[in-house]
Amino acid sequence: MTTPLYDTIGKRYAETRRPEPAVREALRGALADARTVLNVGAGSGSYEPADRAVVALEPSPTMIRQRHALGAPVVRGVAEALPFADHTFDAAMAILTIHHWPDLAGGLAELARVARDRVVLFTRDPAHALFWLTDDYFPAIAALDAAVFPSLATLARHLGPPRVDPVPIPHDCRDGFLAAYWRRPERYLDPVARAGISAFSRIADPGPGLARLADDLETGRWRARHGDLLERPELDLGYRILTFVLPFNDRFARGARGSRR
Numbered sequence: 001m002t003t004p005l006y007d008t009i010g011k012r013y014a015e016t017r018r019p020e021p022a023v024r025e026a027l028r029g030a031l032a033d034a035r036t037v038l039n040v041g042a043g044s045g046s047y048e049p050a051d052r053a054v055v056a057l058e059p060s061p062t063m064i065r066q067r068h069a070l071g072a073p074v075v076r077g078v079a080e081a082l083p084f085a086d087h088t089f090d091a092a093m094a095i096l097t098i099h100h101w102p103d104l105a106g107g108l109a110e111l112a113r114v115a116r117d118r119v120v121l122f123t124r125d126p127a128h129a130l131f132w133l134t135d136d137y138f139p140a141i142a143a144l145d146a147a148v149f150p151s152l153a154t155l156a157r158h159l160g161p162p163r164v165d166p167v168p169i170p171h172d173c174r175d176g177f178l179a180a181y182w183r184r185p186e187r188y189l190d191p192v193a194r195a196g197i198s199a200f201s202r203i204a205d206p207g208p209g210l211a212r213l214a215d216d217l218e219t220g221r222w223r224a225r226h227g228d229l230l231e232r233p234e235l236d237l238g239y240r241i242l243t244f245v246l247p248f249n250d251r252f253a254r255g256a257r258g259s260r261r
Contacts, residue, residue: 016176016196019046022234023122023175023241026167027093030120030243034091038114040079040107041097045071046175047122055089057082079107084114093120096177099148100198108158112246119159119244122167124149128238131182132226136216137209141178141199155242162242168234179237183229185222189214 027047031037039048042056044066054072058064064074077083079094080103092115101107111119126149134142156162173180176196181187189210194200216222
């Protein structure tokens, strides 16, 4: 297993990537009545429901060490080679992780293999425009985002048509992913906050963009351009929960009946 990205950038991940209630409740709805859940690319376990039997899978020892001692049991591994038998779990979920997988098709096939009923993904639709951070200061992040996030059509080709639930991001979002601070621009100047955002680790030099943002905040130019956002309680920035209901139960029931003939 190669050294995971988050062994390098995730040392203080749990400080800024705390569960956002709006996301947590949307995920709970998507999981429906699934009682056993595999969380792939689980990180520090922010969104693992306490009322389900959850198993976490995470490649990074650094992230595993930040998990709560009383949280779900965790296995070190990667999405493309899940160490579980077919149809072990009612549901498999993956939260803001599929854009990191080197083999998307393999990882999605593995999710579908181990889940009996559904696969739930929290991801970003790259067809949706981002926001002022990338438009004004970090266009390289926008280009990266478009390249690494799979389209909804791509995901549907692998897992079938999903139910798509938009997740507007609240102005005080607790989970510090890329768009979490859309109404708190000063947070992007904090190196601890940026450390929890993988996109910043993948651009060559964030310094010039940060300097422009700092200057625009000090001079009031940012407020002059984007002050209308300060009145908005939430913003749709393309984040989506996708629920893929798998037809495995009927299919394997028919196969079992056929095998007994």
